[in-house]
Amino acid sequence: MRSSISKIFISIVFFAILIIPVAVSDKVGGAVSPFENRYLAKFPSVIVNKNQIAPGLKEGFEAWLKDNLVGRVEAQKAKAYIDFKLFASSPSPLVHIGEGGWWFFTNDRNLEIGQGTHLLSNEELEAISENQEAIRSSLKEQGIDYVLVLVPSKASVYPEYMKGGNYQVGPTLIDQVSTYLQENTTVPVINIKPNLIDAKNEQDVYFRTDTHWNHTGAYIAYKTIIEKSNYFGMIKTQPISHATEPATHNGDLSAMMGYPGLLPTEPFEATAIQTPHAFLVSDSEKVSRVKRLIADHDIVGEYFSYSNPSAEKSALILGDSFFLTWKIPDLFAENFAEMNFIRTDIVVNDIIQAINPDIVILERTERYIYTLANPANVRLEPAHQEDLSADVVSHNTPTAVERGESYNVNIMVKNTGDWAWSEDDQIRLCIFQDGKDFGYRINLPEGVKVDPGQDYTFVLYNFRVDDGDTTYLEYQMIKEGYQYFGEKERVDIVVK
Amino acid sequence: MVFSSQIFLFVFLPLCIFGAYLVRPDFRKYFLILASLAFFAWTGKRPLALFVIFALVNYGMGLLQGRLRDNEGLGKKIANWLAIVSNVAFLLAFRYLPFFTNILASITGAELPKIELPVLLGVSFFVFSAISYQYDIYYNKIAPQKNIADFLLYISFFPKLLQGPITRAGEFSAQLANNKLNLDNLSRGVYRFTMGLAKKVIIADQLGAMVDQIFANPANANGVSIAWLGAFGYAMQIFFDFSGYTDMAIGLGQMLGFDLPENFNLPYLSLNISDFWRRWHITLSSWFRDYVFYPLEFKRRKQKVFRTESNTLIVFFLTGFWHGAGWQFIVWGIWHGVFSSLEAFLRAKKVKTKAPKIVRYLVTMLIVLVGWVLFRSPGIKYGLQYLGVMFGLVKPIETGLTLGWHLNGKVAFTLLLAVLACIPWKQWMPNLFEKLADSKLNDPIRLVAFLILLGFSIMMVMSSTYNSFIYFKF
Structure with missing residues (x-):
């Protein structure tokens, strides 16, 4: 550069580009990035305990900086657009551009799965067999049927659309595992892949721009599971018929490439249940209990429960994103008097006991099939053998309270079971308000043991109501993480 | 950092x-x-x-x-x-x-x-x-x-x-x-830093993604063409990565009023291995020359036979070892050392090659490329097997993957960009560049180039923070 103006110009531009994204960034952080479907990092605490530098400050600061630089979303969009439009290349290693408008998710060795080159070792297969056999026999002892459902990766069903090789439909990981389990265990296994392959010549069974199947593929899976479960003698109910209606879908692969609008909206035939009999149950004691158990086991996936008075038997489906939507829960709900779905790969005996289904369906998609080998995902030991029982003997809850006024309430509870209560066993009094368990507990003091036949008086301090004209409290004992137990006492309160 | x-x-x-x-x-x-x-x-x-x-x-x-x-x-x-x-x-x-x-x-x-x-x-x-x-x-x-x-x-x-x-x-x-800190130094430094950043994030990092994929496969799971693509891609990646980093270092030095020494001088135009090491990582080569080679030559001055050749080999052994704690680096160093020693021997005997420049160039680049495969490989065994595939000595297993799997539009463009950036345009077209330097267009052209490279580089740096959590596990 010769002229001073040019020198000044490039210096100013350079530093402005570096300074402005930080200068105008969100100094608090923690906002939701709908673009990435996650929370952005918060600005870290610098000092803790008055004079100590917060541990992890460096990492926290870097995370905040990366997440909150102004212009990062625009930069990502621009990069995605250039990669995609200019080079016809995928902006993200997570997504592979296939032939004919087909796109594939690449993580978890998904493409190698489709190519049939990623298989499990004998040790892994044995571990899966052991876990599956353990689940099946444990449930059988409880009188519960069990079936394992395996869902193929899109790349296994449509390998011919992957670029870079001449791939054809052939045996893949899902076939290896299902064959191994069928030959070496007594676990009923349903492999959806053959049915999807049969159907794919008639119509698409997966979205072209999404990781998942479309409603057609999902319905085929539903139908296959119901028919096979009938064949196994577990249920006596037929797949419901359904209608379809034209709809459109924005595939998830677009956002994975950093630009939600990058891929075109995809038309598909949406499943419609014309006269649904099942309905969602969002507010029942059982649902609350299951939710607490789910939380206690650190399961973060969605849970929902359907009721259908016109059907028989109950089902618990444990599955991943392939069963979360695409109308699958609604379809299954039509076949069972009660249908519970939890998005998880963990089989927890306490939750099964709380739901008490007739059949448990564990669904696993092909790229997560290895998780079936993880012993930590099988939690079959009963949480408690003790007999827990309680009566609420008395309480002095006021039936009318002044708004904003605080009250202390004594609640005397009698241990009518065979097991002594203590904080060591996390046995507490649960206070429900307006039918909901907000997590309010009264603990037994350290060292206090309430033996069978004894009474104990819990004190609810500073109970106050600030809103509403009425409310009600309920008292019930709880063994934390496992079950509520004993009598539940309700008190209606008028707020003045 | x-x-x-x-x-x-x-x-x-x-x-x-x-x-x-x-x-x-x-x-x-x-x-x-x-x-x-x-x-x-x-x-x-x-x-x-x-x-x-x-x-x-x-x-x-x-x-x-x-x-x-x-x-x-x-x-x-x-x-x-x-x-x-x-x-x-x-x-x-x-x-x-x-x-x-x-x-x-x-x-x-x-x-x-x-x-x-x-x-x-x-x-x-x-x-x-x-x-x-x-x-x-x-x-x-x-x-x-x-x-x-x-x-x-x-x-x-x-x-x-x-x-x-x-x-x-x-x-x-x-x-x-x-x-001294002044506008001249600052703007020179900013320009140089931006060139280095562009080399690193626009070329090296983009090629790195492709190279990593290829070298993550078992050595015999890449076909012949993919193995060559991986080797060539890595040769470009390492040059633009390292020289880009050096440009950034020199640029920072200039911003702060220091002129750090140059480290690269068109190494991929070398006509022999000794020439390559005069152009590649110059400050390291000169360090070994001054603090290992010359003292060795002096110490063994009475030895008449193969003194320089053996000293060269020792220096390259140490050069390889300096690059990393692994046998592949030592083998890489010796690989270069053998050819450098051979060249020293031929020079001592005053043997002059009659091979045309293009042949000498291709042979040199082949030696360098083979060296890079050894350097990039996780171990010697892997490197030798990979080279075996490249030269048709090892039959690769059938994975169904074709060259197109790795060589998409973006990679092809980046490789082209890398090759173009290796060409000494100034040397090849001195008149044009002299005219340009004297013309009024010089500053505007440089400014536009600066803005484009800075914009793209920052876009690449910022976009790397994108972290979609649409599927984490599910």
């Missing part, structure tokens, strides 16, 4: 440059020392403490050598020997201990206790700076640095701390004494 990271670009760099320009000139070096230590401290508190101890010990040993420099007795030699050996020991301990432990364990079969020392980033670079400092004092090329701040800044100066260029104390001290 690498130069292309967000924390460096958006926080450290502006703070450091503004700080250097804002502080009083007589405080500037103290500010730069603090900035450099803060830069190093980003790797951890323990590494920082070790680094400071290392620097102080070298400062002390330099003074000791200075005190004994007129002493013709044993004391001077011992002081120098102590200084060099302690530096080498430091380097061996913090970079090569696991390597030697593994060798010892495999020889003896014994289970040796695992000693976990902190990772000291850039240790090979700052130890070499310290060794040259001690050596130059011993041979009276420089006076020991009495000013501790000047010495600390020489050892810790952050632009060159982690990846060079390896600077000599004499050159650095002279620049420190005449350090």
